Amino acid sequence: MSPLSTTVPLFSIQPTFLDVIANVQSGNTQKDSFYISCFVSNKSVHGTVDVYRSGSEVVARGKDGFDVQVGNHKPTLTVSCPELNVSNVLIKSPKSQITVHNPNSIETFDISPQGELYVVGGPNGELSLSSITDDGAFTRSLDGHLTYITKVLFFPSGQVVLSAGGDMQIKLWSAADGSNPRTFLGHKRAVTDLAMISRGRNFLSASKDGTVKLWECGSGSLMHSFTNPLDIPIEPTTMAVSKRYDGISAAPSSPLEFETDDKLLTIGYDNGDIAIYGLSTKNVLASIPTKSVDSEISNIDVVDDRIFVARGKNSEIWDLRSLTVPLETISLPSPVVGMGASAVDSVAFATQIGTPVVFEDHKVSYYAAGFGDSTIIGVKNRSRSDGIYFAGKNGSIKRY
Structure with missing residues (x-):
């Protein structure tokens, strides 16, 4: 039996991205954005995510190579990066600190x-x-x-x-x-x-x-x-x-x-x-x-x-x-x-x-987000x- 081999992508996200989402959810601001990067082997893609309200919902729109959705409850992201063949990965915030x-x-x-x-x-x-x-x-x-x-x-x-x-x-x-x-x-x-x-x-x-x-x-x-x-x-x-x-x-x-x-x-x-x-x-x-x-x-x-x-x-x-x-x-x-x-x-x-x-x-x-730098x-x-x-x-x- 051949050994299993998996290449795992890594993500880097703006340290304050949870605050960005929370501020839009609470109505403190109508629109904000944060940066996001994805790394696979020796390739990388760097983009931004706009966060804004659409009626009662908070919407995230990825740009420069990213598709992003915001979870309905405690902030989570579902992220895809088609250029690097990365799809529907979950990025979670911590349960406690x-x-x-x-x-x-x-x-x-x-x-x-x-x-x-x-x-x-x-x-x-x-x-x-x-x-x-x-x-x-x-x-x-x-x-x-x-x-x-x-x-x-x-x-x-x-x-x-x-x-x-x-x-x-x-x-x-x-x-x-x-x-x-x-x-x-x-x-x-x-x-x-x-x-x-x-x-x-x-x-x-x-x-x-x-x-x-x-x-x-x-x-x-x-x-x-x-x-x-x-x-x-x-x-x-x-x-x-x-x-x-x-x-x-x-x-x-x-x-x-x-x-x-x-x-x-x-x-x-x-x-x-x-x-x-x-x-x-x-x-x-x-x-x-x-x-x-x-x-x-x-x-x-x-x-x-x-x-x-x-x-x-x-x-x-x-x-x-x-x-x-x-x-x-x-x-x-x-x-x-x-x-x-x-x-x-x-x-x-x-x-x-x-x-x-x-x-x-x-x-x-x-992916476990929330550590910043x-x-x-x-x-x-x-x-x-x-x-x-x-x-x-x-x-x-x-x-x-």
Whole structure:
């Protein structure tokens, strides 16, 4: 069976386009306009959309290559760009927005599995934990990192948080009282990523020192250091833990390893290489070398046995269930800066240009508008009921 291949267009829309529609809907103005662009591979079309009232209805009229319709309820757009063979794509506004406390700038974020808390890390070691449901009435400042935060991660319980930074430290925090009962030391350069193993008695950290380390939380012990299979000086940029697709398992090598026997560890490197290990055996099961320049692995996310990998300057997203070749390739005209997958066959991603994309059942489901010019720094894809969260560098977190 040939692998699936999909080329996904990207859209860039004037940051205030929702305000333009709202102003016409409310009668504050009779007519206004906003710009819109569409990118497919190395081609692009740039146009404008006029918005005006016709009786009781709000009408959108696309110009310069676009056909546009405005939704009747919460602002949505249906857009076609015939010149690029793009038809009837849906652009949605956010369902809700989190007002981030201390929002000067954020580098990383996470949402608790229960959907009650969020944690954000900033460029100067700032780390704060807040509640979502009561608009941040519960807020804690977690002080201890010396420089920029690279990754934050909730434990499955939602009561404990891990953080990592450019100061080479990994810290464990209590969400209840903000205490820091343990700090994990051992990396020699900045930590680039964290990954949880099942309930969190073990976790993994990746670093620019070239290693991925396996830790035990209770004792703080370093259990193992993974180095790249070719033993060359490349840096792990991202990683993820997934279930083994073949059902093969092996007993953990230490009594301080928990639930590693049926897991895979997938690591992406700054040169585009990918390595897949059996987590309990520490053996390399697959090694996929880079085949092009500018192919850094930017993101890896997993759902059960599905491994999604984003790579390359002009990005591709791979579904790597076979471990050796992609079963599906999603091609984009801009590098991926954030990606999240969920168990409902959905992968959401944000790129350097354009609005974020939600991809379901092998096609674009919708585009997530409303960020304006803020750079997206992360994606959390939960479920259809909880929604998909995108976070902007300017401190905005929006749910779709």
